[in-house]
Amino acid sequence: MSILKQREPLLAAMVVLLVVAVGLRAPAFLSAGSLANLVTDSTLLVMLALTQMLVIVTRGVDLSVASNLALSGMVAAMLGAHAPGLPLPLIVLAAVAVGLALGVVNGWLIGYLELPPIVVTLGTMSVYRGAVFVLSGGAWVSAHQMPAGFIAFPLDRLLGLPHLVWIAAATLAVMAWIARSTRFGRDLYAIGNAPQCAGYIGIPSHKRLPGTYALSGAVAGLCGYLWVARYAVAYTEIAYGFEFTVIAACVIGGVSIGGGVGTVLGAMLGALFLTVIGNALPVLQVSPFWQSALTGLVILVAVLINARGAGRRSRQILPLHGTGAPTERSAA
């Protein structure tokens, strides 16, 4: 009974149920190849949702991830196109470095200047997106311009699984470790739960926040390369509006936008859930135009379920008279 009350097992059950339900209508969906595709398709969203989760846990939000991804991806693609001799690790490193730098800008503005995250990342989102256009001159970098190894890497297999899946799994492990077992990660939860109290007990949030946004930026940079290489094209509008999908994945995964609440597993399952919906529609021969509407519905249902019981009731500011008060207090 208690396991059903937890969010993650419930969400995992929903994902499995959804997959099985779709599989009953269209058995092809349950084939090993199709399921492997599903996992591969979800990797980028999972990775971005994980870092976004850390950001949201600190009561922030990073709207600039999609633009950051596009800019780092464009840098990687242009490096690949103009310097075909460059070894791949160097290109990937360049993409990560660009993403990291962009994230540090966010982090500096938010952490040191204490500006509201939503405004800062709204601004940098426009700037980064515009920078992609400036950098590329509005031109596309298409598959034939990129080196073969550059494009092949994400889907090349290691021990039977695509590199994408390995990278996502590694990110998942690292994030789980950061969120659960490092001082940095625990500090983020403290900052999100009660920023002032965190300050009083000596948590340097002006150092933690830049770190969080830098991490978000670095992962966005890595995803930038992977995105560009996987889809073998780079242009200004790649991943346009993807930031909302990433945030949606977090919200579905039970990450509270009010900060302080969220698990790595939840964010991953939220991302998986959205990917299942996206992949199931064509299999069920539902018009792809339904995807956005359904996503919206799922988000609303998810937040309604998550909010149940945890609703912010008006706070009791005067003590209640009678015996009921102390017990209620300890229950809450």
Place this chain on the structure above:
Amino acid sequence: MNPTSTMPTESKSSSRYTILDRETPRLKTILGRWESLLAMLFVVVFVANSIALPHFLDLVNLLDGTQNFSEKALIALPMALLIICREIDISVAGTLALSSVAMGLAKGAGFPAESLPVVALATGTACGFLNGVLVTRFALPSIVVTIGTVSLYRGLASVVLGDKAFTGYPQLMADWGQGYFFGIVPREFVVLLVCAALFAVLLHTTRWGRRIYAIGNNPEAARFSGIAVDRYRLALFMLTGAMAGLAAFLLTGRIGSTRPNIATGWELEVITMVILGGVSIAGGAGTIAGVMLAVLTMGTVTYGLSLANIPGIYMTIVVGVLLLVTIALPKLLRMRHARGA
């Protein structure tokens, strides 16, 4: 205890601290106001443009240029109220798309031209109502709700549209979207100015407006002092939806069609206008004058860039940098000041 006799003496005894209703305005404080800074920025941008661009100071062009931002600004007005009230609506562009689609459907069903604006307004209000109910009834954060509903509304719009487009709107809509008053002033701009005046009166002179500030400053205190906070929130969401519907009517009339990509990305532009206008994202502060000045400044920059043949996407950089600099600069100056002292 007779309040009329005791109260005055009490207040007299505690009047060691004189609390003025309003600070006496000094030149420095007036110049330091966000609106004054914006006004100066606007003048600078305007003058720079007129010097750099030979065709900038052409009244007809200048007035025509207002069409670029009129619809967005119409949505920015209620958005300012929402943000002052500590809420936000990401779904405005989705609402706009759905309202436009609703008009297309109504036109296809043979509704008379005069009823189409009503259809748009009703659709918008209904969308806003759903947002508001979810936020107030279920106590959900508005940013999450509207991230969900923006997918929903835009998704529904694209389900109806598929890969087609609605065209062939009646002349009445083109009249409002593209038409002019006195042959020179675009009707959209006049609608915007009228709405801005109405919103300014509403926010700055009525009890209703004061209460919005009260809610934004401290929702719980506002509730404890007897303001029906949730009713205000719901009303503001519906108002935002209705204005998005109005913007849908004008935009659809101006471009003469409804396509799936109508108004994509507008939510962020609208929010940028509001924030640039000095409305605090934490709620409780901001003016309509500031928002309108931000709108005009952004409009002037866009217009200047388009005259100089610079691609529109540079505009996003300029706006982003403008937004960052305007919020970061006061903070940086204050920090330097604090360090120096």
